Amino acid sequence: MTTDSSLAPADQAAADAAFGTRERMALFVLLTASFTLAVDFSILNVALPRIGSDVGFAIADLQWISTAFAVCAAGFTLLFGRFADLFGRRRQFLVGIALLGVASLVGGLAQEPSLLLAARVAQGIATAAVTPAALSLLTTSFPEGPMRERALGLNGALMAAGFTTGAVLGGLLTDLISWRWAFFVNVIVAVAVLAVGPAVLKETRAQLRPPLDLPGAVTVTLALVAGVYGLTQAGQHSWGDVRSWGALLLAAVMVLAFIVIERTVSEPLVPLSVVLRRSTGWGNLAGVIAFATETSVVFLLTLYLQEVRGYTPLQAGLAFAVLGAGTVLGGVIAPRVIGHLGGKRAIVAGLVAQGVSTVPLAFLGDASGWLVVLLVATFVGGVANLVVIVGFMVTATSGLPDAEQGLATGLATMSQQVGITLGTPVMSAIATAAGAATAGHILHGVTTALAVNAAICFATAVVIGLVLPRHRKAVAA
Known part of the structure; x- marks a missing residue:
């Protein structure tokens, strides 16, 4: 039984001590993979013009470098989540990592657009295979309760930090070495994971294998x-x-x-009884909103910093380092917040705090002290956002047998990637519409979209508070 009661210090200490050497190594391997995959979502964005000139992309076709990856990463994730349940999570994780390494090597060496796009498609498919497999290995390796919450907290922290790190790392590699190292870094990580992973990861799969x-x-x-x-x-x-x-x-x-x-x-493939469980369905909705709102804040503030304040891409990326620190802290403290408040209240509190931190950003302008406001608000928003993300992952994967953890984590991964994909175009449309008829159109559009972003956080908090069940019962595997 997982309840909303808080953990006693002794219980927390026992949970912390329960991580043995093998569990720590397994956690390190899985977290390294999650961080690397998160970095891949943003590492090439600032390098796109340079890639276009080096490889021969027309300006209008540059978007396909990102689109090819995003479509495959999100499109195949639910299918691979179920595959992990049926055919083996460890096997799928390792095969996906190997594919990521090969695809990244091809992408780094590519001299023509078609080969680079093929590499990005393969990277996206590898991401769709690895992400739910890694997450389900986490949820099946650690029992429901403090240990799992701690593992998911660390996973969420590194995953969220990876999106910010990708923007900074992409700028550094492009300016100091070559954009090709944005691919080659994955090769190094893949080799390291494949060297250690087979020894520390345990295979888990469904005992019965129904027809696909x-x-x-x-x-x-x-x-x-x-x-x-x-x-x-x-x-x-x-x-x-x-x-x-x-x-x-x-x-x-x-x-x-x-x-x-x-x-x-x-x-x-996806039993509707699982999707219609309130904790699964509404928990995943909270996840979609959490990713959509925070990733779109990064997009909107990038417009503000570069188009209004005149920052370079690298300077804008560095300004988000504080946000990255906030996400790491949020992932670390999220298990304790969930332990004290329960999953539902943690999600609601995190959404409210994220909305409150976004409100000041809607008033950014030319006034003195704007940078301090931005840094403080993004730090607090990063902490709150990770509490929501970890809360949604704990809620959406709890109370299900191990045989359905691949499905549950596939749904959670799908929510993550749909949220990432959804946030930017929606907020971009709002910013464009709001700024079209004003003189300072970019600033007005950005601040209007940020106000809407905050309102979405508050509205979601109310809905989740009303419909998400407070108690979750674990089902024996």
């Missing part, structure tokens, strides 16, 4: 791929772009087809 729900797998993958593609096109072009709406319409049709299939097949 192929129609469900095809429709849900098409839905996710089309949905993410539509969102990225909206962000890069406009919400009026026909490709965006066409892809989103296809995604909606595929979702409906998927629901019909899952209701009729004997062994569904």
Whole structure:
């Protein structure tokens, strides 16, 4: 039974002591992989112009370097989450890491656009395979309660810090060495993980292997791929772009087809009973909002720093170092917050704190002291956001048997990646619409979008507070 009662100091000490050498090494391997994959989402963004000139991309085609990765990383994650349950989490994790290493080597050596895009597709597929496998290895390696919450807290901290680190590291590598090292770093990490991982990770898989729900797998993958593609096109072009709406319409049709299939097949890919559990469904909604709001804050503040304040990309990236520190601290303290408040209250409190920290950013301008406001607000927002992220992961993966942890973590990973993809185009559209009719259009658009961002945090906190169950019962594996 997982309850909302707080942990006694002795219990916490016992939980901390329960990490043996093998568990620590396994945790290190899994966290290293999670951090590296998070870095990959942002490490190439500041290097895109340089990559285009070196490899031969037209300016209009540069967006495909990011889109190819994002579509595959999000589109295949739910399918691979279920694969991990059925065919082995450790095996899938190691194969995915090997694919990441090979794809990154190819990308780093690429001399033509088609080869670089193929490498990015392979990196995205590797990310879709590794992320749910790593997360389910975490949840099955550590029992539900303080140990799992601590492990998920560390995972969330490094994962969130990875997005910020990627922007800074990408700028440093591009300016000081070469953008190609943004790929080669992955090769080094992959070799290290493959050297240590087989010795410290235990294989886990379902005892019974039901037949794969192929129609469900095809429709849900098409839905996710089309949905993410539509969102990225909206962000890069406009919400009026026909490709965006066409892809989103296809995604909606595929979702409906998927629901019909899952209701009729004997062994569904995603049992609707799992998705419809309040802790799983509403917990994942909180995750989507947490990732969408905080990643879009980074996007909006990047516009502010570079377009309004005149910062270089590297300077703007360094300004987010404080946010990165806040996310790390948030991941460290999140298990204790959850232990004292429970998952539901931790999510609500984190969303409220994140919203409060975003409100001052809606008033940024030319006044003296603006940088201090930005740094303090982003630090507090980073701490609060990680409390929400860890709270959602604990909530969405609790009360389920080990045989369904790949599915649960696949859903959580999907929520993460959909949130990352959703936040920027939505807030970009708001900023563009709000700033279109004003003289200082960029600043007004950014501050308006930040105000909406804060309002979304508050509204989600109210909804989660009303509908998310307070107690969760663990189900024996």
